[in-house]
Amino acid sequence: MATIKIAYASMTDNNKSIADYLSEYFTQKGAIVDVSEIADTDAEDLLDYDIDVIVTYTYYEGEIPDDAEDFFDEIKDLELDGKVYGVAGSGSTDHEHFGRAVDYFDKAMQEAGGKKGSDVVKVDEEPDDTDFEHLKAFADALLEA
């Protein structure tokens, strides 16, 4: 049975909805899921699970959220050694750098030696039914990676 960590950053709950959806879906599929806010998570915790999922908003002009900065920096010191990961997140297409924090985390996890189990998923503001379909495919790809 796969163990999965979902670490998320969210101010107005769009990314919390994504994390909650993924948590429910993985649980339905028989995985053991642990969900926490990035601000309360040590990056080293990622080493304890079979699959790591990061869910984040993007802030300022395409930046990592303040509450995710420490966690992001800690990822650089990890040796993920082929561990499967995926990154998703809600941003806003009203901004020039739509969902860029998602790409930053994806790159950091890859550079730390993670195995990308799915393409990233970016959501425009609140997730709708189409987004949930994309998130389901994202979750399935991670389980199969």
Ligand SMILES: Cc1cc2nc3c(=O)[nH]c(=O)nc-3n(C[C@H](O)[C@H](O)[C@H](O)COP(=O)(O)O)c2cc1C
């Ligand atoms: C001041 C500010 C700056 C933002 N900058 C960006 C940005 O550069 N790129 C982006 O995709 N979204 C940007 N956003 C939009 C948020 O990432 C988006 O609303 C997201 O859904 C918030 O997620 P949350 O509800 O989980 O907090 C910005 C929002 C605010 C309030």
